Amino acid sequence: MPNEATLLLDLDGVSVIRVERLEDGTRRVHLATAEEAARACPECGAFAWKVKGTARTRPRDLPYGEHGLVLLWHKRRWWCREPTCPRTSFTESVAQIPAGARITTRLRQAAGRRVRDAGSTVIQAARDLHLSWPTVTRAFRASAREVVDVPLPxxxxxxxxxxxxxxxxxxxxxxxxxxxxxxxxxxxxxxxxxxxxxxxxxxxxxTLPDRPDEKPPTRPEDLRARADGSRAATLTWREATDDTGVTSYDVLQGGTAIHSVTDGSTTTYEIHLDGEFAATLVWGARHAVKVRAKLPDGHWGAFTPPRTATTP
Structure with a gap:
C-alpha cells in the first residue's frame, strides 16, 4: 500500500521514502523504485537478483507549489544473470523516468502540449516549466507527431x-x-x-448530369405589401417552384436589392425603418417593391409585378 506522500506525488514507478525542506524553502523528495519490472534487463528481459551497486539521479518534474520540488531518486544497479546477454549490468528505469532522462516523461509531455494545444510559445513554456528552449522544442515536435502520425482511414x-x-x-x-x-x-x-x-x-x-439547369424558377405570385405603422412594411407572396428547388428570394425596392431571404420556404418578409434598411424607406411615402426567386446554381427567376405600400 503506497504511503500518503507517494499518493500525493503520483509519479508512477517510484515511491516516496521521505521529504525534507532545504534552507531556501525547496522540498527535497527522496524516491525509491517501486516497480518490480525495473530489475528486468532491458537487453534480454531476464530478471536480475544480484545488486551491483546504487546510484542517485535528480530528474526534474512538474512545478509543485511556490518553491517546487527537487526529486532525488535512489536506484540500484543490477548484474544481469543471463550469461549470454551482451549487457552485463544495468541501472533501474521506469516509464516516467527512462534511462538517461533528466526530466520526467510527464514534464516532457506537458511542455509539448503547452505549445501544441495551449498556444504557448516555446520560450514561454520553457520559462514556465524551468526548461531549456531546445528541450521544449523537442517535446513539441514529439507531441505534434502524436497528431500528425495518427493512422489515416x-x-x-x-x-x-x-x-x-x-x-x-x-x-x-x-x-x-x-x-x-x-x-x-x-x-x-x-x-x-x-x-x-x-x-x-x-x-x-x-453523379448528376454535366449540364447547367437553364430553366428558371417560376415567378413568385400574389405579391402583397402592407404598411405596419410608420416604421415597417410586411411583404407576402406565394412560393415559387422549380425542379431543382428554390434557395432564396431577392427583395428589391426601386430597382435596388435590399435583402435576400435565404430560406427558400419563407414567403413573408418585414422591412423595418429602424433597422438595417432604414435609409431605404421614408415616412409618409409610397414604396414600390418586387421579389424574385433564386436557384441553387445561382440563376434568378422573373420578378413579380411591383407592389406598393404607403408608410403613415
Missing amino acids: EVHCDRERVARVPGETYMVDVDGLRPSSEYTFTVRAEDGDGSLSPFSREVTVT
Whole structure:
C-alpha cells in the first residue's frame, strides 16, 4: 500500500521514502523504485537478483507549489544473470523516468502540449516549466507527431483507394468523378501497426448530369405589401417552384436589392425603418417593391409585378 506522500506525488514507478525542506524553502523528495519490472534487463528481459551497486539521479518534474520540488531518486544497479546477454549490468528505469532522462516523461509531455494545444510559445513554456528552449522544442515536435502520425482511414471507390483522412475526420469530398455515373464507396480503418479493418458496408452514389439547369424558377405570385405603422412594411407572396428547388428570394425596392431571404420556404418578409434598411424607406411615402426567386446554381427567376405600400 503506497504511503500518503507517494499518493500525493503520483509519479508512477517510484515511491516516496521521505521529504525534507532545504534552507531556501525547496522540498527535497527522496524516491525509491517501486516497480518490480525495473530489475528486468532491458537487453534480454531476464530478471536480475544480484545488486551491483546504487546510484542517485535528480530528474526534474512538474512545478509543485511556490518553491517546487527537487526529486532525488535512489536506484540500484543490477548484474544481469543471463550469461549470454551482451549487457552485463544495468541501472533501474521506469516509464516516467527512462534511462538517461533528466526530466520526467510527464514534464516532457506537458511542455509539448503547452505549445501544441495551449498556444504557448516555446520560450514561454520553457520559462514556465524551468526548461531549456531546445528541450521544449523537442517535446513539441514529439507531441505534434502524436497528431500528425495518427493512422489515416482509407476511402475506396469501386475497391480503389481514392482518399486517406485523419483518424478524427468522418467526412471527405471526392473529386474527379464522371457525370451521370454510378460509384460505390466503402471505408476501412488502419491502426498504428498498419493492420486494416474490414471494409464498411457499400454505399452507391450516382453523379448528376454535366449540364447547367437553364430553366428558371417560376415567378413568385400574389405579391402583397402592407404598411405596419410608420416604421415597417410586411411583404407576402406565394412560393415559387422549380425542379431543382428554390434557395432564396431577392427583395428589391426601386430597382435596388435590399435583402435576400435565404430560406427558400419563407414567403413573408418585414422591412423595418429602424433597422438595417432604414435609409431605404421614408415616412409618409409610397414604396414600390418586387421579389424574385433564386436557384441553387445561382440563376434568378422573373420578378413579380411591383407592389406598393404607403408608410403613415
